[in-house]
Amino acid sequence: MPSYLETAMEIARESGALLSKYFERRVSFELKGEYDLVTEADRASERLVVDRLLTYFPAHSIVAEEGGGRQGSSEYCWYVDPLDGTTNFAHGFPVFNVTLALERAGELVAGCIYDPTREEMFAAELGVGAFLNNRRIRVSKVGKLEETLVATGFPSRRRHQNLNVHFYYQMGMLTHGVRRAGSAALDLAYVASGRLDAFWEFGLNPWDMAAGVLLVREAGGQVTDMLGQPASLRGPHILADNGLVHQGMLGLFGEVFSGHARVPLPEVSPAQR
Numbered sequence: 001m002p003s004y005l006e007t008a009m010e011i012a013r014e015s016g017a018l019l020s021k022y023f024e025r026r027v028s029f030e031l032k033g034e035y036d037l038v039t040e041a042d043r044a045s046e047r048l049v050v051d052r053l054l055t056y057f058p059a060h061s062i063v064a065e066e067g068g069g070r071q072g073s074s075e076y077c078w079y080v081d082p083l084d085g086t087t088n089f090a091h092g093f094p095v096f097n098v099t100l101a102l103e104r105a106g107e108l109v110a111g112c113i114y115d116p117t118r119e120e121m122f123a124a125e126l127g128v129g130a131f132l133n134n135r136r137i138r139v140s141k142v143g144k145l146e147e148t149l150v151a152t153g154f155p156s157r158r159r160h161q162n163l164n165v166h167f168y169y170q171m172g173m174l175t176h177g178v179r180r181a182g183s184a185a186l187d188l189a190y191v192a193s194g195r196l197d198a199f200w201e202f203g204l205n206p207w208d209m210a211a212g213v214l215l216v217r218e219a220g221g222q223v224t225d226m227l228g229q230p231a232s233l234r235g236p237h238i239l240a241d242n243g244l245v246h247q248g249m250l251g252l253f254g255e256v257f258s259g260h261a262r263v264p265l266p267e268v269s270p271a272q273r
């Protein structure tokens with residue numbers, strides 16, 4: 001009998017093929033909120049994933065972004081983001097994925113993130129490890145904040161209230177660079193595989209990060225919130241990294257939270273206008 005993870009990967013591949021078809025022919029979008037996009041591809045992918053999960057695991061609960069989930073009767077719960085990176089997708093920017101993760105009694109036990117553009121399947125199982133296309137992956141060994149390549153994201157909801165630009169600026173000045181590619185799940189998968197050294201974001205939902213959190217942990221990395229408290233899928237923010245730069249990032253973030261700018265914002269002089 002296939003494992004939960006094998007079944008999740010099979011479903012993610014099927015959904016990824018569906019997303020690729022929609023991507024090739026370009027789809028229009030609707031707005032769920034002021035800047036929060038949704039497309040027919042999000043909905044079609046979610047129908048497919050939820051249908052398959054209900055066929056294989058009729059007693060499991062499913063929490064899915066577009067509302068197609070349901071309350072089950074067992075201790076198992078799936079988190080489904082049928083299309084992570086919708087804004088990219090709607091603009092033809094090829095960075096998106098489908099991601100599924102499974103929790104048993106509140107503990108993440110399996111998860112996968114499938115990027116159909118690069119045919120990359122990131123997968124993790126509790127206590128077994130993290131893998132990219134079946135090959136073991138591990139976090140990077142970069143220990144100095146100044147030598148990191150990091151990533152973040154900005155929410156599409158209530159973004160005018162978001163503080164992240166302060167963190168973004170400090171990290172942009174103090175590291176090799178900050179990427180904002182538009183897919184939180186892939187950002188986490190890239191931390192797990194050592195392509196990035198750290199990722200942080202405010203206001204993510206459980207379906208954005210469940211699989212990625214397990215991947216980073218199983219790849220030897222560290223995940224907490226941005227104050228160093230235990231990570232929660234329902235918490236206000238998340239910090240995931242290779243473990244070696246964790247304290248350095250928490251130190252910097254602590255300064256920003258308390259209103260101190262290690263690198264002050266530049267003044268705009270009349271001559272620069």
Ligand code: IPD
Pocket residue numbers: 081083084085086087152153154155156181182183184185201203204208
């Ligand atoms: C979004 C992406 C993005 C992140 C947003 C998420 P969606 O997910 O992961 O990178 O910055 O916070 O909402 O809406 O494309 O599934």
Ligand code: CA
Pocket residue numbers: 081083084085184207208
């Ligand atoms: Ca998402």
Ligand code: CA
Pocket residue numbers: 042065081082083084085086
């Ligand atoms: Ca989504």
